[in-house]
Amino acid sequence: MAALLPIDLRRSEVVPILQCLGRRLAEAVPGRENVPGFTRSTVDGYAVKAADTFGAGDGAPAYFTVAGEVLMGARPEQALELGEAVRISTGGMLPPGADAVLMVEHTELVGAEGIEVYRPVGPGENVIYADEDIRAGTEVYPANNLLRPQDIGYLAAMGELRLNVFAPLRVGIISTGDEIVPVEAKPSPGQVRDVNSYSLYGQVLLWGGEPVLYGVVKDDITLLSEKLIQAYESTDLILVSGGSSVGARDHTAEIINRMGAPGLVFHGLAVKPGKPTLGGVVDRKPVFGLPGHPAAALIAFDLMVAPLLKFGGYHQIQTGALPVRALISRSLASAPGREEYFRVKLQRRQGVLWADPVLGKSGLLKPMVEADGLIGVPLASEGIAAGTEVDVVLFGTDYVL
């Protein structure tokens, strides 16, 4: 197959972002603006100058005058004065002069307009900076990146409405065999209905391609040749299954050689089932002869065709259901009394699949985009020790792992 793989079958198209799930980017996406675009609070509390809290402690609270409230979605105009605090909700914009937020849980009301705090905050604490999710001018995604739900959301945050993604490969499907009749027909004794067109149609869809059915052809070199040429004109890749009589597979091989260079690339695989598979290339378009037996045709598809559809620029997203086992690469602490979920990135190192925790401020979008999946720490647990085997529930991840 070495001769087939370097062929780049990809075409790109510009598609509305909501239709891009499971597609791959045809070009890198640059950061067009800063996101979130302003300094935000990650908690409910009070925006302050961090320096005003320095030295606060159990015996010596820092005192602030509450000088108003930041409204959600509004730009606070008034700058903080010395010793002032401003009420702020999660996601609110810090007023000029503020550089940190006190969590409401760490403050106590004093009278109608004052608060006390018993521990200091550092500059930037409980804050996301204007360019922390996306920095204008840097690369947000490289070309070929697979788009999962979180990626669609992340790009929406930057105002992307349409994306340049790879188009699904069009895959022509032809069934051959003198004994094969269309599914609509009532088979006479000796005839069977066309199973391969239907299971291959599903398989192509599953792997992100666009199947095009060309029906059933008798084991006749002229009829098959006409059908192959017809499929060749309007698809990117052709699958011919069957030819159950002994000479029929040779028809497919002969036609591929006649259609154009380089022609037949391999004829037969040291694979069971799947031995009678053949493949060729006609002027950059791959043509496969798959076995007539439906189970063998599906296995040959998985081995030979699916990788081309994936390289073609997209791949169905894999998610949910079956978790993947991996070793956690660092210890994670969790408070008992709640289930805690940690995002992890999967990486195979020296043959071992590791789950690397993706840490980051809670208000950021980026960690959800960088992660491949989640691990859960049960309600009663205090955490997981590094090296423990964990079940990773996949978000939707890439095929390269």
Add this chain to the structure above:
Amino acid sequence: MAALLPIDLRRSEVVPILQCLGRRLAEAVPGRENVPGFTRSTVDGYAVKAADTFGAGDGAPAYFTVAGEVLMGARPEQALELGEAVRISTGGMLPPGADAVLMVEHTELVGAEGIEVYRPVGPGENVIYADEDIRAGTEVYPANNLLRPQDIGYLAAMGELRLNVFAPLRVGIISTGDEIVPVEAKPSPGQVRDVNSYSLYGQVLLWGGEPVLYGVVKDDITLLSEKLIQAYESTDLILVSGGSSVGARDHTAEIINRMGAPGLVFHGLAVKPGKPTLGGVVDRKPVFGLPGHPAAALIAFDLMVAPLLKFGGYHQIQTGALPVRALISRSLASAPGREEYFRVKLQRRQGVLWADPVLGKSGLLKPMVEADGLIGVPLASEGIAAGTEVDVVLFGTDYVL
């Protein structure tokens, strides 16, 4: 969530079979006819009466007169006479009187019209009986069965053109928050674009639902209530994300209680992230309040909403990419010199995931339908011992494992 799960949100619809990939059957499918419908050969060779080969051995070959050939797709009319053999290809129909097929590799030509065979075949050897893939009157699939590519092919073999499957659940998506602006808008300082509508849209699609966007609503109980009622009228399940200001989540809870019984079911989860999630039911339709933070909203979706979409009757198919580790439950022999693929069914027994080989005659469709995935035995290997850990490449399997 116990109060939510027993709700049956499913509607069924009759859909052309090629559009049924990843859907679940809304009713059991009975075997409407026998498949393949006639006795077929599974090899290239000679159809014979098995009894004529009894006693054949190295020193004493059985001799047959070749009395013609079975044409593919045709019904052989002439019955076999004593000592006769008829040439047959894989998939050909056995002539009357024949009950087994000699593999061509095990025969030797003798003169122009004779063959010799040095080993006996038993009745039924290298043969598939008329009802071996599907027997008329038995159940082919139970209701709720997930349709993968091989299932589509299997049902096509029986001539099914349309299937009664569950419809995707319509999921209404509403974003709230005074700071949220539509993706098309240019946010002012303090405002951010609507990420949740986009990532939840992808998430709903990924889990087999039909997302319907209702846009962004301010944190105003009247506006939110209007939007919720609008979504309620034309969807099966509603997701409200956000309400980042402190009182906003209470709006959602209050509206759910006002809309109808039983109203709010839970308010807050012992889960991190995802704590502010709430959920209720209004006259059998679930309504969820998801956290405003996009990463937390996705996790809450995975935990609370995805299971409902799955119970709703479908689930995206999981396949390819990441193999699943399992223990092989019996030893498998493989000839060195070829890669061999075995179909396996996954089953969890006492907490251990086992891969049970699905064996069966090579020409049958059924094993490809009964299996969950494949294991490969490498070129140079002689097989796998029972109890060995194997990587199972999934065909597309169900979520219940």
